[in-house]
Amino acid sequence: MTGTTARTGTTGDTGADGTTAKIAVIGGGPAGLTLARILQVRGIAATVYEREPDRDVRGQGGTLDLHGDTGRRALQEARLTEEFWAKARPEGAEFRIVDKHGAAPRGFGAGPAPDAAGPPGTADGSGAPGGADPGASPEIDRGDLRGLLLDSLAPGVVRWGHRLDRAEPLGDGRHRLHFDNGAVEVCDLLIGAEGAHSRVRPLLTPVEPHYTGVSLVELGIPDADRTAPGAAAAVGNGSLFAFHDNKGLVLQRNSDGRIRVYAFFRSPEDWLRVAGLSADDPARTRAAVARHFADWAPEFRDALAACDDTLRTQPLEILPVGLRWSRSPGVTLVGDAAHLMSPFAGQGVNLAMWDAAELALAVAPVLAPPARWEDSTAASLDAAVEGYEKAMFERGAFWAGISAFNHDRVLAPDGHENLHLMAGPPGPPDGAPAGAPGGAPTGVPAGA
Numbered sequence: 001m002t003g004t005t006a007r008t009g010t011t012g013d014t015g016a017d018g019t020t021a022k023i024a025v026i027g028g029g030p031a032g033l034t035l036a037r038i039l040q041v042r043g044i045a046a047t048v049y050e051r052e053p054d055r056d057v058r059g060q061g062g063t064l065d066l067h068g069d070t071g072r073r074a075l076q077e078a079r080l081t082e083e084f085w086a087k088a089r090p091e092g093a094e095f096r097i098v099d100k101h102g103a104a105p106r107g108f109g110a111g112p113a114p115d116a117a118g119p120p121g122t123a124d125g126s127g128a129p130g131g132a133d134p135g136a137s138p139e140i141d142r143g144d145l146r147g148l149l150l151d152s153l154a155p156g157v158v159r160w161g162h163r164l165d166r167a168e169p170l171g172d173g174r175h176r177l178h179f180d181n182g183a184v185e186v187c188d189l190l191i192g193a194e195g196a197h198s199r200v201r202p203l204l205t206p207v208e209p210h211y212t213g214v215s216l217v218e219l220g221i222p223d224a225d226r227t228a229p230g231a232a233a234a235v236g237n238g239s240l241f242a243f244h245d246n247k248g249l250v251l252q253r254n255s256d257g258r259i260r261v262y263a264f265f266r267s268p269e270d271w272l273r274v275a276g277l278s279a280d281d282p283a284r285t286r287a288a289v290a291r292h293f294a295d296w297a298p299e300f301r302d303a304l305a306a307c308d309d310t311l312r313t314q315p316l317e318i319l320p321v322g323l324r325w326s327r328s329p330g331v332t333l334v335g336d337a338a339h340l341m342s343p344f345a346g347q348g349v350n351l352a353m354w355d356a357a358e359l360a361l362a363v364a365p366v367l368a369p370p371a372r373w374e375d376s377t378a379a380s381l382d383a384a385v386e387g388y389e390k391a392m393f394e395r396g397a398f399w400a401g402i403s404a405f406n407h408d409r410v411l412a413p414d415g416h417e418n419l420h421l422m423a424g425p426p427g428p429p430d431g432a433p434a435g436a437p438g439g440a441p442t443g444v445p446a447g448a
């Protein structure tokens with residue numbers, strides 16, 4: 001790889017002479033934006049290519065609980081702790097777990113979602129402002145998280161309307177990127193942060209995500225305290241998890257007065273088509289979901305009846321636990337693109353953001369100004385990426401194992417008896433891999 005080769009693209013240029021590394025991040029989700037931000041605060045430019053046409057397009061629904069040892073720690077590295085707490089809802093960490101009759105399983109009531117130890121760097125290690133419980137995992141709406149990350153990036157860092165179609169290795173560690181809109185760019189470091197169906201991943205492994213046998217329908221109750229008071233009371237300030245008979249409902253309060261409803265059930269991947277339904281017909285799809293839960297307690301039936309027609313269906317897919325690849329110069333993956341897992345360890349976004357932080361911190365010493373691009377830079381960059389991947393593989397495998405373990409036990413006839421697994425045991429559950437790279441098991445799946 002030679003740094004002085006004429007460059008065809010403008011990805012991540014920081015110098016007029018074009019001798020700094022061009023870093024392309026594919027995907028402006030939590031991982032991609034966190035990565036670009038942490039590089040930016042260290043004076044390193046990157047370009048994020050996002051398929052969506054602008055920041056307002058997609059309903060960024062759901063809430064996420066950010067853990068002190070990963071998600072919030074990444075925000076500290078991004079110098080966005082204050083911005084996070086301005087939007088966070090510590091009270092949203094409250095969770096309740098029940099069976100299909102609405103009864104708490106033996107020994108379980110409501111409580112705050114527990115968290116692992118906070119990161120170093122603040123008095124209590126959490127970055128929590130006075131009054132907030134540093135031990136809890138505060139919730140933040142996904143849209144707010146995305147908004148604060150986007151607001152923190154320099155203008156032009158995110159190129160909207162750029163869906164990567166394919167990336168072509170140039171043989172010297174660089175890659176040529178082909179976008180659906182006809183744009184072509186060349187980069188020195190390519191980072192796939194584009195989630196489940198990564199277009200960068202095939203450069204590293206032929207492995208694709210597979211269906212878990214569980215489908216998810218995401219619905220929502222508008223103005224829930226007024227339209228579904230029974231369900232709203234059952235949910236409280238945070239989330240209500242009800243799993244039983246191989247299916248489950250997660251009801252989750254959002255900051256805009258909506259309660260988001262996630263319905264999980266075992267089904268063939270094409271259940272919609274088999275049932276003669278389509279996501280374009282939300283009323284009938286909603287009715288079909290309600291039939292799945294017809295023998296559940298009234299608060300659940302009322303909740304489903306009060307949902308509006310904003311509905312999203314999703315087959316739950318995962319990558320194999322412990323997926324790895326051999327090092328390939330100039331390219332790597334972060335977040336779901338690297339270790340897509342079922343949401344039942346509540347870790348996906350936290351890992352995605354911590355991957356981003358670790359990768360940025362690994363490459364920063366090589367690329368920070370006044371570094372200029374040389375052959376030696378390419379070699380050092382690859383060594384840095386290799387170090388990142390080694391830790392990421394271990395962490396991803398550990399949590400994907402926990403997540404698969406929880407998935408099977410929660411989507412079970414007696415799923416309610418196993419819901420404590422998602423509430424953050426002090427150590428790995430029986431049969432799960434021992435040791436917790438990146439922190440102890442914590443968290444609950446709290447939103448997409």
Ligand SMILES: Cc1cc2nc3c(=O)[nH]c(=O)nc-3n(C[C@H](O)[C@H](O)[C@H](O)COP(=O)(O)OP(=O)(O)OC[C@H]3O[C@@H](n4cnc5c(N)ncnc54)[C@H](O)[C@@H]3O)c2cc1C
Nearest residue numbers: 027029030031051164194195335336347348349350446447
């Ligand atoms: C129901 C549910 C609940 C969850 N709850 C939690 C939780 O409580 N806590 C938690 O930690 N995790 C949770 N997760 C997991 C979490 O949502 C993901 O792990 C996280 O969003 C991964 O972030 P990411 O940036 O890697 O990918 P994504 O969030 O998938 O972002 C990828 C981005 O890339 C863009 N993109 C895709 N393809 C292309 C392309 N070809 N070119 C350009 N751009 C592209 C997309 O538009 C998107 O903006 C949940 C997941 C689900 C399904």
